[in-house]
Amino acid sequence: MPRYAYVNGRFTRHGDAAVHIEDRGYQFADGVYEVIPVHTGELVDEGPHMDRLERSLSELSIPMPLSRRALSLVAAELMRRNALTNGFIYMQITRGVAPRDHKFPKKPTKPALTMTTRQLPQPEATFERGGFSVVSVPDIRWKRRDIKSISLLPNILAKQKAAEAGCEEAWQVDEDGFVTEGSATNAWIVTKDGKVVTRRSDAGILGGITRLSLLKVMRVEGIELEIRPFSLEEAHEAREAFLTSSTNYVTPITRIDGKPVGNGHPGILTMKLRKAYIDHVVHGKAGAERFEVEAT
Numbered sequence: 001m002p003r004y005a006y007v008n009g010r011f012t013r014h015g016d017a018a019v020h021i022e023d024r025g026y027q028f029a030d031g032v033y034e035v036i037p038v039h040t041g042e043l044v045d046e047g048p049h050m051d052r053l054e055r056s057l058s059e060l061s062i063p064m065p066l067s068r069r070a071l072s073l074v075a076a077e078l079m080r081r082n083a084l085t086n087g088f089i090y091m092q093i094t095r096g097v098a099p100r101d102h103k104f105p106k107k108p109t110k111p112a113l114t115m116t117t118r119q120l121p122q123p124e125a126t127f128e129r130g131g132f133s134v135v136s137v138p139d140i141r142w143k144r145r146d147i148k149s150i151s152l153l154p155n156i157l158a159k160q161k162a163a164e165a166g167c168e169e170a171w172q173v174d175e176d177g178f179v180t181e182g183s184a185t186n187a188w189i190v191t192k193d194g195k196v197v198t199r200r201s202d203a204g205i206l207g208g209i210t211r212l213s214l215l216k217v218m219r220v221e222g223i224e225l226e227i228r229p230f231s232l233e234e235a236h237e238a239r240e241a242f243l244t245s246s247t248n249y250v251t252p253i254t255r256i257d258g259k260p261v262g263n264g265h266p267g268i269l270t271m272k273l274r275k276a277y278i279d280h281v282v283h284g285k286a287g288a289e290r291f292e293v294e295a296t
């Protein structure tokens with residue numbers, strides 16, 4: 001069965017899909033993206049992902065290429081054509097095509113929109129009991145990490161370091177010794193007295209949609225939370241650690257820099273949160289609504 005991509009108004013064979021050589025995304029990484037998880041043929045948390053997409057675009061003064069409704073329809077059609085059941089839809093929007101010049105083009109360009117899909121096994125089906133290992137790396141990124149920019153070089157270098165260390169993820173650490181986030185995931189620990197800790201969502205990290213939904217789930221479940229930064233040392237001493245992202249849901253971390261977290265097994269509270277997240281959000285019991293925890 002052919003696989004399709006969407007490029008600027010057309011559904012094309014994935015292998016033939018291409019953008020203009022002077023697309024500002026290609027030349028300057030002048031654009032943003034979204035990864036929206038798909039579970040049993042349904043988008044998970046579509047509303048919050050679209051909110052974040054609109055916000056990222058507006059921070060860069062790139063107009064929406066289509067209305068939200070039209071974006072949704074294109075996504076649905078691409079999923080249908082690709083018979084996507086589980087995995088994600090990738091949306092990328094750049095400022096468009098213009099002769100190479102750093103400043104915004106004088107004559108406003110038409111933003112370029114591309115979409116692809118990726119079929120993956122369901123995370124709940126593939127999760128291995130061992131948990132992930134992470135390695136710490138210095139956070140060398142810019143100061144607007146809240147924008148889901150396609151400029152991902154530091155994240156790529158961090159993830160490569162992780163791979164070379166035999167780890168699944170890298171935790172980035174700022175100049176003050178605090179963990180900001182993973183290369184493509186948000187970072188969490190559980191303290192010795194059972195409190196879940198994650199740093200606040202500001203310009204220092206990407207405001208993860210999985211993070212946002214998990215905060216809501218935690219409220220529903222009455223789980224104690226501290227929104228504050230935690231240091232790498234504190235993470236090494238933590239009882240549990242985990243990460244969140246659209247493609248990993250809530251995944252336990254069992255080793256940090258080669259040292260076991262707690263007893264070296266996925267944490268009990270982490271696994272409870274993972275299950276609660278899957279029940280409430282992935283299986284759609286709480287997914288679509290806008291969460292009032294947005295500001296945390």
Ligand code: PDD
Nearest residue numbers: 035183184185186206208209210245246
């Ligand atoms: N990454 N932090 C960073 C730097 C990320 O790139 C991501 C997502 C997250 C988690 O956000 P969310 O829960 O909305 O997926 C945090 C996506 C999956 C990616 O780049 O592939």
